[in-house]
Amino acid sequence: MWTSDPAQTPGNLTCPFCGLACDDLSVAPGPADAGLVLVNGCQTARGAFAGAMAAGPGTALIKGQPVSLEAALAHAAGLLAAARAPLFGGLVTDVNGMRAVLELADRCGALLDHVGADALFRNLLVLQDGGWMTATLTEVRNRADLILILGREVPHRFPRLCERVLLPPEALFSPPGERRLVLLGPAEPGPLPAEFAAANPTLIPVALADLAGVGALLRGLIAGRPVRADAIPGVAGAQLKQLAGWLCGARYAVVTWAAGELAFPHAELTVQAFVELVRDLNRTTRAAALPLAGTLGDLTANQVCTWQTGYPLRSGRQQGRSCYEPLLYRHQDLLAQGQSDLLLWVQALPAANPAATPAAKCPTIVLGYPGLACGRVPEVFIPVGLPGIDHPGHWYRTDAVCPLPLGQVRDLGLASVAGVIGKLSERLGATAE
Amino acid sequence: MLTRLAGGLIYDPAQGIDGEVRDLFIRDGQLVAPAPGEDPDHTYDLRGKLVMAGAIDLHTHIGGGKVNIARTMLPEDQRAHCRARTALTRTGGGQVVPSTFAAGYRYAEMGYTTAFEPAVLPMNARQAHMEMADTPMLDTGGYAMLGNDDLLLQLMSEGVGQEVINDYVAWTLKATQCIGIKVVNPGGINAFKFNARKLDVDERHPHYPLTPRDILRTLSRAVAELGVPHPLHVHASNLGIPGNQVSTLATIDAAEGLPIHLTHIQFHSYGAEGDRRFSSAAAVIAEAVNRRPNVTIDVGQVMFGQTVTVSGDTMRQYANHQHAHPRKWTCMDIECDAGCGVVPFRYRDQNFVNALQWAIGLELFLMVDDPWRVFLTTDHPNGAPFTSYPRLIRLLMDRGFRNDCLAQINPEAAALSNLGSLTREYSRNEIAIMTRAAPARILGLADRGHLAPGARADITVYHDLADPEQTFARPMLVFKGGELVVEEGAVTRVVRGRTQVVRPEFDPAIEGRIGRWFDRYHSIRLANFAITDTEMAAGIGSPVTIHPCNRRST
Ligand code: SF4
Numbered sequence: 011m012w013t014s015d016p017a018q019t020p021g022n023l024t025c026p027f028c029g030l031a032c033d034d035l036s037v038a039p040g041p042a043d044a045g046l047v048l049v050n051g052c053q054t055a056r057g058a059f060a061g062a063m064a065a066g067p068g069t070a071l072i073k074g075q076p077v078s079l080e081a082a083l084a085h086a087a088g089l090l091a092a093a094r095a096p097l098f099g100g101l102v103t104d105v106n107g108m109r110a111v112l113e114l115a116d117r118c119g120a121l122l123d124h125v126g127a128d129a130l131f132r133n134l135l136v137l138q139d140g141g142w143m144t145a146t147l148t149e150v151r152n153r154a155d156l157i158l159i160l161g162r163e164v165p166h167r168f169p170r171l172c173e174r175v176l177l178p179p180e181a182l183f184s185p186p187g188e189r190r191l192v193l194l195g196p197a198e199p200g201p202l203p204a205e206f207a208a209a210n211p212t213l214i215p216v217a218l219a220d221l222a223g224v225g226a227l228l229r230g231l232i233a234g235r236p237v238r239a240d241a242i243p244g245v246a247g248a249q250l251k252q253l254a255g256w257l258c259g260a261r262y263a264v265v266t267w268a269a270g271e272l273a274f275p276h277a278e279l280t281v282q283a284f285v286e287l288v289r290d291l292n293r294t295t296r297a298a299a300l301p302l303a304g305t306l307g308d309l310t311a312n313q314v315c316t317w318q319t320g321y322p323l324r325s326g327r328q329q330g331r332s333c334y335e336p337l338l339y340r341h342q343d344l345l346a347q348g349q350s351d352l353l354l355w356v357q358a359l360p361a362a363n364p365a366a367t368p369a370a371k372c373p374t375i376v377l378g379y380p381g382l383a384c385g386r387v388p389e390v391f392i393p394v395g396l397p398g399i400d401h402p403g404h405w406y407r408t409d410a411v412c413p414l415p416l417g418q419v420r421d422l423g424l425a426s427v428a429g430v431i432g433k434l435s436e437r438l439g440a441t442a443e
Numbered sequence: 444m445l446t447r448l449a450g451g452l453i454y455d456p457a458q459g460i461d462g463e464v465r466d467l468f469i470r471d472g473q474l475v476a477p478a479p480g481e482d483p484d485h486t487y488d489l490r491g492k493l494v495m496a497g498a499i500d501l502h503t504h505i506g507g508g509k510v511n512i513a514r515t516m517l518p519e520d521q522r523a524h525c526r527a528r529t530a531l532t533r534t535g536g537g538q539v540v541p542s543t544f545a546a547g548y549r550y551a552e553m554g555y556t557t558a559f560e561p562a563v564l565p566m567n568a569r570q571a572h573m574e575m576a577d578t579p580m581l582d583t584g585g586y587a588m589l590g591n592d593d594l595l596l597q598l599m600s601e602g603v604g605q606e607v608i609n610d611y612v613a614w615t616l617k618a619t620q621c622i623g624i625k626v627v628n629p630g631g632i633n634a635f636k637f638n639a640r641k642l643d644v645d646e647r648h649p650h651y652p653l654t655p656r657d658i659l660r661t662l663s664r665a666v667a668e669l670g671v672p673h674p675l676h677v678h679a680s681n682l683g684i685p686g687n688q689v690s691t692l693a694t695i696d697a698a699e700g701l702p703i704h705l706t707h708i709q710f711h712s713y714g715a716e717g718d719r720r721f722s723s724a725a726a727v728i729a730e731a732v733n734r735r736p737n738v739t740i741d742v743g744q745v746m747f748g749q750t751v752t753v754s755g756d757t758m759r760q761y762a763n764h765q766h767a768h769p770r771k772w773t774c775m776d777i778e779c780d781a782g783c784g785v786v787p788f789r790y791r792d793q794n795f796v797n798a799l800q801w802a803i804g805l806e807l808f809l810m811v812d813d814p815w816r817v818f819l820t821t822d823h824p825n826g827a828p829f830t831s832y833p834r835l836i837r838l839l840m841d842r843g844f845r846n847d848c849l850a851q852i853n854p855e856a857a858a859l860s861n862l863g864s865l866t867r868e869y870s871r872n873e874i875a876i877m878t879r880a881a882p883a884r885i886l887g888l889a890d891r892g893h894l895a896p897g898a899r900a901d902i903t904v905y906h907d908l909a910d911p912e913q914t915f916a917r918p919m920l921v922f923k924g925g926e927l928v929v930e931e932g933a934v935t936r937v938v939r940g941r942t943q944v945v946r947p948e949f950d951p952a953i954e955g956r957i958g959r960w961f962d963r964y965h966s967i968r969l970a971n972f973a974i975t976d977t978e979m980a981a982g983i984g985s986p987v988t989i990h991p992c993n994r995r996s997t
Contacts, residue, residue, distance in 0.1 A: 011970050012978035022970040033971045105573060106982070116534050138516055141773035141785070146566075147966040148778040152593075153636065174966055182593060182779065182964055183637075183650070261638070292761070296638045298776055316511050317574045319535040320521040320542035330528035332535055334518050402982060404569065411508050411777055413569045414971055415978060 012402045012415040024405065024414045025051055026359055026398040027058040029304025030147075030168050030175075031407030031414050046419055052169035058360060059399075061381075067422040068380030068393030079392065083430070086375045086390045087437035093352035096120040099341040099368070100357040101311040101323070104403030104416060107427030108307075108314040111356060114431050117438060121326035121350070122315060123341035125361060126308040129270040131336055133301045134312070134322055135278040142285040145264065145298035146409035151175045152182040155189055156260035158253070159211075160221055160267035160284060162195040165203045167268045168302055168408070172205040184262065192253060194224065214249045216242075219274055225283030228254050229290055257291055266300040304408040306361055313406055313413075345370045357382055358394050358427050377430055395424035444484045445470050445477055446925070451489030451904060454875040455496065457884070457893035461872040467494065469900040472925035476896040489904055492919055495875050496892050497556025497901030499882040502676075502706055502741050503823040505546050506560045506574030506583070508567045509753040509783040512773055513540040513824075516785060517751060519769075531937055539750045539824040543577040548934050549830060551580035554903030554918040557891060557943070560585040561625055561676060561706065562755045565592070566778040566967070568619035569974060569983065572942060576985035580928060583985070584886075584943035586676050587619045588755055590626035590658045591633040593779040594960050596651045599661060605668070606950075612665040613949035614957065618973035620987060622886060622945050623673035624666050625706075627755040628680055629655035632782045635758035642758070644680050644693040655680050659697035667701045669947035670994035672887020674702030674739065679711045682759045686715035688724035692731055700737050704885070707743025707822040708732075709804040721796055723803045723860055729810035732817075739885055740811065741818035744804035744835055745797065746827030751787040754825065760784020779964065790827070798856035800826075802849070808839055809865040814873040815881045833916035839869040840911045874915075887990050888943065900925035942985045947992040 011022055023035040032051060037059075040047035048059040070082035077085075090096065098115050101108065101124045115122055124130060136142060145153070157176055164171065177186045191211035193202075196218060201207065216224050223242050230237035231254035240247030257263050265284050272280055284299065291297035303309055312323050319325060325334035344350050345368055353374040355367045360379060367376055369385030376388045379396050397403035398416035403426070406413050425433075448467040453460050468477045477483070504510055514520075517540055526536030526545050535542030541549060550558060558578075563571045563585035575583035589595055589612065598607060612624060630653060631642040637649040644655045663675040679694040681687040691711040695703065705711065714722035732738050749768075754760050757774045764772040764786055772786040790797040804826070811817040819836070823829040838845050849857050857863070869877075883892020891899050904920040906913075917932030928936045958969040965972075980986040 012975060012982045022968045024971060033968050106984075109577070109984075113533075116528055134515065137512070137773065138518065139771065141516060141767075141771040143774045145776040146778045148566075148780075148964065149636070149776045151966055152779055152964055153776075180963060262636070296636060313511060313570070314573075316514050317506075317543050318533070318577055320514050320537040320540070320545070321518060321535075322515055327528070327534045330534060331525055332521060334521065404573070404982060411564075411567050411570075411775075412967060413573065414967065415569075415982065 011417055014402055014418045023419070024398055024416045025055045026396070026405055026416060027055045028168055029302060029309070029408040030170055031304065031405055032170055032174065033414050037419050054169050061360065062379070062396050062399055063420070065381040067424055070393065071391040073389060074387045082390050082392050083433050083437060086392065087434050089352055089373055089375060089389060090118050090354070090434065091438060093118060095350050096352040096354060097341060097344055097350035098122050098354045098356065100125050100355040102306045102357040102359050102361065103311070103427040104307070104397035104405055105310060105314055105413065106403060107356070107358065107397065108311050109318070110428040110431035110435070112315060112318050114435055116327045117435065119326070119328045119330070120354070121339050121344065122323050123339055124308050124311045124323050125357065125364070126270065126306050127323055127340070128273070130303065130308045130312060130323065132269040132272055132277045132281055133303060135336065136282045136285055140282065143288050143292055143298055144409070145300055146411050147175050147407070149298070150264050150300055151178050153184055153262045154264040155184045156192070156256055156263040157189060158192045158194060158257070158263065158265045160194050160265065161218060161271040162193070162198070163271040164266065164268050164302060165206050167270060167305070172203070177205065177209055190256060192256070194221065214246065214253065216245050218272060220245060222280040222283045224250065225280065225287055228257070229283070229287050232258055232287070232290055257297070258295065260297070261295060263291060263297040264300050265297070266302055268302040270305070300409070302408050304406055306359060307405065309406040309408070309410045313410060341368070348372070356427055359396055377427055380424070392430055393424060394427050394430055395422070397426070400424045401426045445481060447483035447486040448489050448494060448902065448904070449486050451492045451494035452907070453494050453894060454871050455894040456872055456876045456880040458895055467894060467902065469922065469925045472900055474894055474896050474898045474900050487920065491907055493871065493905040493907050493914070495903050495905070496879040496894050496898070497903050497921065497923065498554050498878045499892055500550070500555055500558040500820065500829065501818055501882040501886060502561045502820045503558050503829055504560060504562065504753050504825070505558055505578055505823070506543065507563060507571035509562070509785055510540060510574065512783070513751045513753050513785045516771055516773065517787060532934055538830055539828045543574050544579060547579040547581050551921055551923070551929050551934060552932050553832060553916065554905070554921055555581065556901035556921070556923050557582045559583065559622070559886070562627065563587050563619060563621055564755065564777055564781050564783070565615060565619045566780045568621070572620060572974065572979065572983045572985060575942065576983050579937050579939055580923060580934070582940035582943055584622040585619070586623040586625035587615050587621040588625050588627055588781050589615060590629045590662055591631070591781045593633065594957065596630065596633060596648070596653060599653055599657065600651045605661070605664060607953065608661055609665045609668055610949040610953035611957065612662070613669050613947040614953050616671070616944070617946055620942055620944050620974050620979055622943050622990065623671065623676050624662060625676040625678065626658065626662055627678040627781065628682065628758055629658040631655065631680055631758045632755060635761065635782070636776050640758065640762065642680060644690045644697065656693065656697040659694060660699060663698040663701045663703055670992040671945055671947055672990070672992065673885060674704045676704045676706055678706050678756060682710050682756055683763060685713050685721045687711050687713050688727055691728060695731055695735060695738055698737065702737050704739045706741050707820065707825065708740040709743045709745065709800060709807060709826065712803055712807060717859060719795060721799065723799060723806060725803045725806035725810060726861070729807055732811050733813070739816045739818070740807070741820040742804050742807050743820055743822035743826045745790050745800040746821060746831040746834065747790045747792045747797070747801065748827065749789045750824045750827055751785060752825045753783070753785050755781050755783055757782035757784045760786050792852045795853045795856050798853035799859060801852065802856060802860035802862045805838060805845065805862055806860065806865065809867045814876040815884070817877060818882055819877045833912045836874055836915050837910065837912035840874065842866060842868050887945065889990070940985065941988045942979060944987045944989055945992050946989050947994060
């Protein structure tokens with residue numbers, strides 16, 4: 011719920027620690043006055059929550075030295091006013107944080123990129139190039155009778171996917187006990203989580219780099235073309251034929267993947283192969299893709315950017331005009347090539363990877379959660395609260411349809427990203443609406 | 444502070460004022476009748492100018508997930524229609540799917556002050572409201588989509604009483620912060636999830652023992668009994684299919700005399716005559732509308748050029764995807780709630796079908812007699828972007844221009860249309876009815892759409908030019924809540940709007956039932972689904988204004 015009162019959210023607290031945005035969490039006083047702990051949710055959430063609760067409110071820093079918030083804001087505003095080609099990166103924040111980022115970017119003529127945009131664009135380029143057919147979590151939960159999972163990390167990246175979506179306790183139209191799970195991906199690493207293994211999934215070992223070929227081959231088999239099912243070395247043709255039969259026979263097949271795992275060049279072509287496979291299936295039966303994303307607010311930042319500016323991320327506001335260059339405005343490249351003279355890094359939630367802010371050569375302003383590691387000592391560090399812990403907010407979950415309200419569980423006096431940027435904007439002068 | 448708008452020609456159909464010279468007075472954001480002898484602090488000399496209430500668009504897709512998908516898919520729309528930052532306004536342009544800021548500025552620059560997003564998926568309501576909150580200059584509102592959600596279909600299949608349905612409908616309006624209820628292809632979006640490719644008005648749903656007619660009857664009754672001012676807003680079955688006039692007439696009948704609004708009816712007024720098996724059924728549909736006072740329509744006029752179709756009707760959007768231009772399209776099954784489909788499209792004047800669609804829309808405008816029951820829309824952006832309204836107004840007001848345009852379209856289509864024989868020309872008063880007075884009345888907005896004392900001072904002043912397209916494209920002045928926000932067709936002050944809602948009463952016991960359904964089948968908690976007034980104001984950024992309902996006994 012949108013509320014600052016934790017007492018109002020028992021069992022209804024939304025988790026900001028992965029793209030599933032589970033909204034059934036509860037907090038309770040921990041043992042021996044250790045502060046609040048998360049009493050349910052997954053291991054990832056409990057760990058991240060405990061980490062966040064253990065940190066103090068942090069302090070504003072200039073060149074690593076503690077200063078007043080006022081001094082930090084004044085210095086940051088000066089840097090922003092002087093910058094000619096600023097880059098706003100990270101963008102791990104809630105809807106209102108992103109609204110504020112965009113207002114400031116418009117004023118400063120900044121380029122925008124999210125920390126996880128490589129993964130985001132593996133999907134977005136496909137949507138832009140040809141479109142796709144997708145479904146959302148509740149739809150999959152109630153309808154899927156065949157679930158094809160690409161890659162191997164989905165269960166680890168989205169810990170409660172099985173419990174909440176793929177194999178729920180009950181469903182409207184497709185009995186969970188009768189669902190077929192197929193994993194198409196590397197045999198390693200190690201065993202599957204117990205709830206996945208319990209569903210007795212069919213494993214078809216495929217190297218990630220071979221997935222696009224397998225997708226194309228499956229399309230050929232489904233279309234009844236004379237393709238050789240064993241054309242890809244090391245991938246069992248008989249299993250692919252069987253899978254093609256299952257896909258055609260399913261009433262509602264779902265193909266799912268975590269683009270973050272597909273970290274190899276031109277992985278968008280892999281995504282597209284399976285998106286087109288889904289569209290082929292829809293000629294005779296029903297099927298949908300379920301792209302898994304949303305972790306660290308990539309979808310949140312992108313949604314707000316798209317409605318406010320008309321362009322997705324990897325766009326900018328130079329010379330008072332919008333420009334969009336998904337292949338050129340990768341923040342890692344811009345920083346490596348020295349194309350930016352100021353980096354504003356916004357990160358209100360912890361990330362496992364990268365664990366620290368970029369070590370940019372240009373001066374850096376960091377708006378970070380308390381305890382955020384910096385790759386290089388920034389010119390200015392301003393601590394910000396975690397959305398969903400320090401302040402209410404909104405947050406998109408993986409299907410990009412349902413922005414969920416985030417609650418608040420403590421008050422350390424930490425400002426939100428929106429609050430800090432609002433103060434920076436005030437210092438930079440009158441605002442365009 | 445008292446402001447006087449002096450000497451303008453007033454068109455205020457709600458008060459029966461048709462082009463009379465009068466003064467208007469504004470104080471504290473409202474129109475007022477000043478005390479005798481009271482001196483205004485500021486006077487605008489509007490002699491020779493045309494003065495109307497701010498325009499209201501009752502059906503325009505300006506916010507929500509499908510619009511953002513369309514924006515994502517069409518960066519070329521941004522590139523072609525840049526809008527640079529100014530000291531007042533934000534960067535971001537676009538025409539068929541403008542950025543939220545650009546949409547707000549452009550609407551205001553055409554004299555519009557209120558607009559309604561007609562397809563709010565309940566599960567996506569937050570996003571729709573967030574986008575509309577970021578659409579400056581306008582008050583906004585939305586119609587919540589029901590009639591393909593599994594909960595309603597389940598309740599109806601169980602045979603619950605109408606009171607339970609009414610409670611659910613009223614609860615939905617509250618939880619989604621909407622002002623009306625929309626049904627899109629009743630039952631059809633849901634049936635497509637079961638692999639049905641078509642669902643006629645009297646065809647049984649593949650899973651539920653229901654027909655679209657049952658859904659229409661039940662929902663129109665709920666809306667009427669709850670006293671929601673806006674009739675059930677219906678996107679009928681079989682959109683775009685030749686011969687769909689039959690199901691459109693059946694849809695009208697399904698309301699059994701209760702109020703019903705058929706939206707973008709142009710797309711539902713097709714016959715299947717002629718060599719090409721595609722013909723105009725505008726005469727039949729217009730006649731049906733003329734005969735039934737319970738029916739209102741908006742047209743969904745097609746205008747030629749590039750656009751994108753965005754719709755909740757996945758069944759029909761999927762069927763139309765082979766016409767995509769450019770060749771890309773998206774369909775989505777959403778949350779056991781509804782769906783969406785995005786298919787870019789280019790309407791061509793030399794294409795037989797497109798040309799006839801254009802003519803059918805105009806025929807409908809001209810053959811429906813009562814301007815209080817037909818509304819000016821292009822179903823933005825499905826028939827054309829809203830920026831084409833001034834041209835559309837000229838087509839309605841200027842027969843010579845209309846016939847010149849008719850002479851340029853596909854000749855076969857022109858020959859099959861009776862448009863050339865229709866002599867009617869809309870008057871300014873009729874334009875004011877269909878763009879101001881009537882939408883306000885049909886939405887239950889007593890505070891706008893007219894210029895009587897007590898109304899919000901949403902006022903548009905036009906130059907009196909020979910060409911109505913020029914007149915309506917570029918107002919001289921626009922006032923929003925009494926503030927001057929546009930001068931000579933350009934934004935001079937940026938204001939934010941509020942969300943217009945209704946709140947019919949309901950028995951809160953329904954929440955227990957809905958909550959159990961959510962717990963069993965959904966992936967969101969009920970408490971996180973519902974949007975509170977505090978959240979609207981503090982989080983989403985658009986506080987609500989509640990308009991009254993007149994509950995009828997059940
Ligand atoms: S699965 Fe993701 S959203 Fe759910 S509790 Fe775990 S980390 Fe949080």
